[in-house]
Amino acid sequence: MTRPYFTAAALALLVASSLAAQVAPSPWPTSTPSKVGLNPAVLDSLDAEITAGKYGNIDRLLVIRRGQIAMDKTYPRDYDRIYGDSSRSSSALNNSHDPTGPFNYFNPWWHPTYRRGTLHTLQSVSKTVASAVIGVAVTRGDFPDLDTPILKYWDTTAVANLDERKRRITIRHLLTMTGGFDWNESVPYSDPRNTAGPLEASPDWVKFTIDRPMMREPGTQFNYSSGESALLAHIFFRATGVDIEEYAARYLFAPLGITDWHWKRTPSGTIDTEGGLYLEARDLARIWQLWLQGGRWKGTPIVSERWVRESVTPQVATSARAGAPRYGYKWWLYTNPVKPDALIWAGSGFGGQFPMAFPDQDMVVVINAWNISGGPTLPLRAVQERLIKAAK
Structure with a gap:
């Protein structure tokens, strides 16, 4: 473990402890499916299928409707048995530079829960939460215009592969995955051709990404890139003077009553805004509920309604494939x-992390899983349809 990572983790613990003393968590009220207008038979059938292992390693199913918990199920898994052998062998998901650390995705001390506790890895849902933190900072007037060129926050004499296209990349492009970098994350993470592997193996994720050559004009095409999301931690600090984790702790987590989390840092010490956040499912649901409520929590505005609306407005198509999701600000x-004229607002994380808000049904659903080695997985679209039809 490097000194920056250790120091940041210790600081995070102190901040979390301080906030815990200031803000008491407000538990979700609980109800039954029938009382909140959900067909219990649908939820029971989904629960039975998960219990039977039909969808692999599902860890949690949390259903909240009308602000009340209608179902909350956990599914214990023996990850030492499931992934223990893989954690000790070399692969793209078990970085040789970090065999016992947080970037070994088979290591049960780190995945899917933090130190075998209740905080579940969110993987790329961290991107969505980072976007939410940026929205809070925009609302508070602490963050620059989204059309600001990102190279404002670098010494360009030290940036490799610099050309006019790279000079035209803006913060908005990073939020919509349209930065234009040469990046391939379209193959499985176990495939050595996936650029995310070399990113995580590098000592400086920010430098690795900003030095990549350009592939296309910024803003012209969606191309999924964890590196673009990693740049946001650097930009946030340079633009605000505050670490994005500390800002989240003070202005997003604390108002929502979230007092327990872990957010990994990269080897160079920056927060891993592309995939490093761990939260308990009920706390993750608070952020999605905040969006359902137009950015207000218990009547207090946390993020502007305008940002909420813009962030879940389709900004770019993710694929030409029929039925493919579109993309907002992460x-x-x-x-x-x-x-068909309505949308589901979701996060999506490696292994099966799916927090979802169904605005027309006033419903939030969180699904955590850890399916990282093939086998059955959750049929997301079919499950979305079943949940919607269960809502009366």
């Missing part, structure tokens, strides 16, 4: 399968 936007 939000995956699925067409409601029952009402």
